[in-house]
Amino acid sequence: MLAPIDRLLNRITMYRLVLYVLIALLALAAVFGAAGILPYSPVAIIFSSLFLVAICWITNGLLAKAFHAQPNVESAYITALILALIITPGMPNDLGTIWFLIWAGVLAMASKYLFAVTKKHLFNPAAFAVVTTAFALNQYASWWIGGNLPMMAFVIAGGLLITRKIKRFDLVLAFFAAAAVSCIAFAPSFDPWGTVQKLILHTPLFFFAFVMLTEPLTTPPTRSLQIAYGVVVGALYSPFAHIGSIYSTPELALVVGNVFSYAISPKRKYLLALVEKHEVGNGIYDLTFTPDRAVSFRPGQYLEWTLAHEPSDGRGNRRYFTIASSPTEPNVHLGVKFYEPSSSFKKHLLAMAAGEQLIAGQLAGDFTLPRDPAKKLAFIAGGIGITPFRSMVKYITDTGEKRDAILFYSNRENNEVAYQEIFDEAEAAWGLKTVYAVTDASQPVPAHNGVKGRIDAALIERTIPDYRERMFYISGTHAMVSAFKKTLAELGVPRSQIKTDFFPGFA
Numbered sequence: 167m168l169a170p171i172d173r174l175l176n177r178i179t180m181y182r183l184v185l186y187v188l189i190a191l192l193a194l195a196a197v198f199g200a201a202g203i204l205p206y207s208p209v210a211i212i213f214s215s216l217f218l219v220a221i222c223w224i225t226n227g228l229l230a231k232a233f234h235a236q237p238n239v240e241s242a243y244i245t246a247l248i249l250a251l252i253i254t255p256g257m258p259n260d261l262g263t264i265w266f267l268i269w270a271g272v273l274a275m276a277s278k279y280l281f282a283v284t285k286k287h288l289f290n291p292a293a294f295a296v297v298t299t300a301f302a303l304n305q306y307a308s309w310w311i312g313g314n315l316p317m318m319a320f321v322i323a324g325g326l327l328i329t330r331k332i333k334r335f336d337l338v339l340a341f342f343a344a345a346a347v348s349c350i351a352f353a354p355s356f357d358p359w360g361t362v363q364k365l366i367l368h369t370p371l372f373f374f375a376f377v378m379l380t381e382p383l384t385t386p387p388t389r390s391l392q393i394a395y396g397v398v399v400g401a402l403y404s405p406f407a408h409i410g411s412i413y414s415t416p417e418l419a420l421v422v423g424n425v426f427s428y429a430i431s432p433k434r435k436y437l438l439a440l441v442e443k444h445e446v447g448n449g450i451y452d453l454t455f456t457p458d459r460a461v462s463f464r465p466g467q468y469l470e471w472t473l474a475h476e477p478s479d480g481r482g483n484r485r486y487f488t489i490a491s492s493p494t495e496p497n498v499h500l501g502v503k504f505y506e507p508s509s510s511f512k513k514h515l516l517a518m519a520a521g522e523q524l525i526a527g528q529l530a531g532d533f534t535l536p537r538d539p540a541k542k543l544a545f546i547a548g549g550i551g552i553t554p555f556r557s558m559v560k561y562i563t564d565t566g567e568k569r570d571a572i573l574f575y576s577n578r579e580n581n582e583v584a585y586q587e588i589f590d591e592a593e594a595a596w597g598l599k600t601v602y603a604v605t606d607a608s609q610p611v612p613a614h615n616g617v618k619g620r621i622d623a624a625l626i627e628r629t630i631p632d633y634r635e636r637m638f639y640i641s642g643t644h645a646m647v648s649a650f651k652k653t654l655a656e657l658g659v660p661r662s663q664i665k666t667d668f669f670p671g672f673a
Contacts, residue, residue: 179481181240183331184377187324188247191311194320195251203316210255214267215247221271222246229279236474236525240482245274248292248377251311252370252417266305270295286433286527290384293420300415307417312370325376334380337392341375344400352406369405374416384424386431387467387530394430399423435527436461436469438498440518446501447577447584450550451516452490453500455524461498463489465557466639466667467531471500473524475514485511488531488641488667490553490585492560498526501584503550533639533667535561535569542635543571546621546650548642549582554667555641556585559592568596572630574621576603576642580612601629623653634658641667 178186192215196208222242230237249270256263274295278287281294296307311317329338346362353361365371379385379399386395402419438455446452463469468488475483491499504512518524535543535558545555552575562569577583583602592598602612603621611618617625626633638659640650647666654664 179484180328180331180382181244181482181484184244184328185240185247187328187377188244188251191317191320191324192247192250195311195317198316204314206255206310207257210257211250213258214253214255214263215250217264217267218246218250218271219243221268222249222275225272225275226278229275233279235279236472236483238472238482238484240484241278242275245291246271249274249295251373252292252296252307252309254308254310262305266299266303269299269303269305273298283428283433286435287383288428288433289424290378290381290420293378293417293424296417297415297421300417307415309370309373309416311373312416313368315367318367318372321372321376325372329376329380332380332382334385334392336389337380337385337396338375340393340396341379341400341403342371344397345371345403346400348401348404348407352404354406369403370416371403374403374420378416378420379423382470382528382530383433384427385530386427387528388431389532391427391431395423395427398426433527434459434462434529435525436498437523438526439523440520441497442520443516443518448579448581449505450501450503450582450584452584453502453515453518455498455500456496457498457526461489461493461526461529463493463529464531464534465489465492465561466533466535466554467529469526470528471524471526473511473514475510477510479510481509481511483511488533488553488557490556492557492564494561494564499556501550501553501556531667533641533665536637539567539569541569541637542632543569544626544630544633544636544638545571545573546576546638546640546642547573548576548646549578550584551640551642551646551667552584553641555639556588558639559598560588562598563588563592563595566596571598573598573600574603574625574629575600576605576621576646578604578606579609580604583612601625621650623657626653626657636663638664639667640664 192211195204195206196211198204199206199208199211222245223239226237226242253266253270274291277289277291277294281288299305311321329335346365349365350358350361386392399419402414402422403416404414407414437458441454441456443451443453468486470484470486472484487500487502489498490501491497502512502515504516533554547555555573573589575583589598589600593600600615602616604612604616604618605620630636638654640647651664651666
């Protein structure tokens with residue numbers, strides 16, 4: 167069973183969660199300001215927030231038209247509210263702050279278009295804006311949301327929700343460790359405990375790590391690279407570190423880290439035109455796209471897909487989907503399950519005509535085949551969780567690799583089975599065995615390697631006696647993945663031999 171917090175997180179997209187957390191923090195800060203708990207006027211907090219939202223929304227819209235890009239309004243709102251939380255709130259009659267807010271909003275949005283490589287922005291927009299205003303205008307971000315004890319518990323709570331949603335705890339912990347070591351190393355006096363206390367209580371450590379460092383668009387795609395990224399940014403985070411008269415700041419550390427992130431994992435955006443779509447299972451469609459350039463990826467990885475459409479519902483115009491095709495195929499396949507009622511995104515996706523285009527980017531994911539082809543494998547898929555295995559199996563078949571693998575594929579009904587021809591081809595080519603499990607008791611048992619009921623420990627033990635030697639891959643709903651992790655643990659399969667499919671926009 168899913169915990170209530172997981173059920174909540176699965177109902178909203180990552181971007182919408184970040185937006186809600188930022189709004190909640192600003193609203194709480196305004197209440198605390200009115201109560202005298204914070205030294206900021208609630209009017210100033212509200213005015214600065216709304217003013218920045220307006221500046222970012224207008225600038226983003228104008229630049230999107232100028233660059234013939236698909237604007238993402240949600241992203242503009244998020245950047246505006248981050249700026250509102252790190253620039254000291256100002257009143258309408260404070261012309262100095264007004265100009266600061268204008269420049270910060272314009273520069274943040276401009277950075278997404280002017281400093282973009284292959285249509286992907288290089289820098290965290292808010293960090294780039296306040297770095298630029300510091301050097302060019304001598305206007306500095308105060309990071310008033312950090313080092314603010316009344317707000318700290320709420321920042322941590324909201325930040326943990328975000329980090330749990332996008333599964334970036336390794337990145338955040340690596341950053342925390344590196345930041346602590348860096349601050350102690352560069353501190354003017356050796357007082358480790360006192361230095362760490364100051365780091366926690368008097369810097370924007372938690373807001374910076376949970377909200378800004380974890381931004382997916384500027385984060386490396388795999389766990390090991392994310393850890394390296396966290397270490398680099400953490401090492402630069404110390405306020406005592408400097409080159410000559412230039413001292414490090416959170417925003418400067420992040421901008422330098424963004425350059426490092428790009429250097430170790432160049433970002434790409436792809437324009438994909440729909441070629442065809444056809445139903446491969448009950449309510450499951452395979453959509454085939456032609457990319458404007460070759461898509462380089464490892465089987466099992468995912469992309470963020472952006473489909474501009476009006477009207478858009480509360481879940482926005484972006485989704486994360488696993489790439490169903492193999493790198494050996496010239497076109498990109500996307501396997502999607504459509505439910506009723508569908509989101510506006512899925513309705514427009516299904517209604518796309520041949521030749522219509524969408525944008526994909528932010529390639530990421532560690533749910534990939536082991537480098538050693540001799541490693542024995544076991545795949546467990548539930549429903550549309552079959553898509554990464556379609557990619558892996560097709561890749562193994564096309565490259566002629568010899569791997570020892572078995573696939574357990576569970577669906578409620580027989581007519582929900584998708585991509586069976588790919589698995590049949592693999593069975594003939596290199597011996598893949600696929601076990602088709604149907605959970606609806608009224609359904610007939612599948613004719614080929616079929617079982618009735620759920621995939622359980624007994625079936626695994628009976629089908630693959632050497633299961634303790636295998637690397638298990640699990641892809642499906644959050645509840646299914648959690649249940650199988652527990653089942654495999656009870657069977658004695660080491661945690662290091664269990665890989666689960668995850669991407670930020672799962673819900």
